[in-house]
Amino acid sequence: MDSLHILAFTHTNLELDQIGRFHLDDNVLKDRLTFLKDIMDLDELMYLSTCNRVEFIFVSHASIDGSFLKRFFRAFNPNWDADLINSSIENVDLFHSTESVKHLFNVASSLDSLVIGEREIITQVRKAYEQSNDFGLTGDVIRLLAQYTVQVAKKVYTESDISKNPVSVVSLAYHQLREKNIKKTSNFLIVGAGKSISSMLKFLSKHGYSNYSIYNRSKSNAKKLIEDVGLKAEILGLDQLENHSKPFDVIITCTGSSKSIFTRRIYSKIIGDDKRKKIVIDLALPSDFDESLQLEHNLTIIAIKDLKKIAKENLSKRSKELTKCREIVDNQLTNFKAIEKERKLERAMSEVPSTIKNITSKAYSEVFAKDLENLDEESRDVLDKFVHYLEKKYISVPMKMAKEILLKQKVK
Template sequence: MFTRDQMPSCTLLTSLHRWIPWWWERERSLGLTGDLLRLVVRHSIVTAKKIYSGTDIAKHPVSVVSLAYRKLRELNIDIGSRLLIIGAGQTNTAMAKYLKKHGFNNLVVFNRTLANAQLLAEELNGQAFSLAELGDKGQGFEVIITCTGASDYIITEELYAQMLNGDTDRKLVIDLAVPADFDPEIAQNSNINLVAINNLKDIAESNLKQRKGELVQCQAIIDNALQEFKKIYKQRQVELAMSEVPDKVKEIVNTAVNTVYAKDVEKLDTAAKETLDKVLNYVERKYISVPMKIAKEVLLDKS
């Protein structure tokens, strides 16, 4: 977050809650909190949406997890299919959460360390088993998603045959491990659609090139947004500068009616007083809105 030299003079072991006040004051002194930050965040979100909807940059995923999920959806895998997730590391955790988010509800996690499998399975409302139980507990699957740190194949021909248990339906195997977890020779002799990480990396590189082609258009949107923000910021400065005007105008009106011309107002009948109130309210609104409008127009003309 910040270097040792940027920190205030106190021990680096100070607990986080003691840093928060200092951090807040630092950001406030730089003008990065309050109204300005609100404007920046809101305009950034609007700009990001324009880039997302106005270019094709989001149509070409480059992450392995996104590409693997897209492949799974292209094959019309039913959300109720039994998916075996082999390995509970970062990649498979991201993939599993992605699957759950999109409605897949029959997820089974296998891991060498059972405790890690249980942690991930708990988040997914799924089942957890040790890797040693894969042959028996992995039966009845439709999809295998595997990514472990093993140096040799996790799923051999012998183990895969045990997992099939005579099942001849076509299976999907997504192997995201380097080196591979799934022996590719199995795909030569079985009814398998094998998606290996090398295939996904080739797609990712191609998509990255297409994304780079969108950068010119993205930059144009950002440049235009910066110019728009300058106008928004100037308008907001006018609004803040004139924020006290309504109260001042009301104060003047109140003084005029209740002090300066109080005796004259008292002589008016009810209908005349109501008319006076309407006139004063109208003038009050116009007195506030007209200068604000003129000030904004002047600023915009100068920008």
């Protein structure tokens, strides 16, 4: 593991827009990473890129010093000037050997995430490995590391409560909505087409809700939204909201307006004579919904300020699970050391079979060639079987003995 290293840029040492410098567009990803691997003479390379982290996981026997880092970042982006390269060197987090393994375990287990316990990172790590492998950048060391990292993360999520108690505002809003026991046939009045609305619609459509009317300033953005989510909906301009006449059960709103979208006048107009209970999920800040309407109409408002308070409490609960999770990671790190040590032996002995076969081939074709010419067919057959038997034993016996020695040793 001494040749394993990680260069990490995360939310702990950089602003998100600064991390963006290290993101690569899909159309240049393979070429840029292949060039980086070749120019730096790396044995293996894996590139992990998410919204709040970029990490380079690589295998190299070179000394990872200032000179190496300068050449690394210059190769990563030849257009960077000296200031950007020096800034990258100053802000990078370096991990080597065992610390690299532990770091990646923590990342995939979401112990090092901006939002602790969010499970999406485990998928991002797995996909990052698969992509780097498809590009031909990885080898046996990173393959074993990535495979075991995913197993460790699953163990952390299974054996702890780190991912329980939602901390996403949208997730909390959806859970509160479900607690109201709304029917699958309920009609939704949606206002906005941003990220929060998109996430909310994904939750809803996944669980069988399908009746939507969407109002947004930009109809094209709303159309793109329903295409991305994969649902059907009536799309109208926000200026038509006050003319909405269809019955509805739930309002979900999230715009960037500085003023209330649902004023007394507009809400009274669209509600008409409908006295049925309504549920409002207001994810906007400032609020899209005039809260005083709750005193005048039969409705329940789930507001972002209340959701954020719950999210903060849940995040605190998740943080209390960190000690248990870190114990799991430490135990799995010990196990991985043993597995990696055995695999290192297998890699070292991987050339034994071909070496033995080369010796056998030379013995047949050169050393004992004349002697073999005098053998009859039956004798030659016996000799072939004898040699084949010795080949197998010379390959398997040393491997077995070496493994037994390793198992008896304590992993340091």
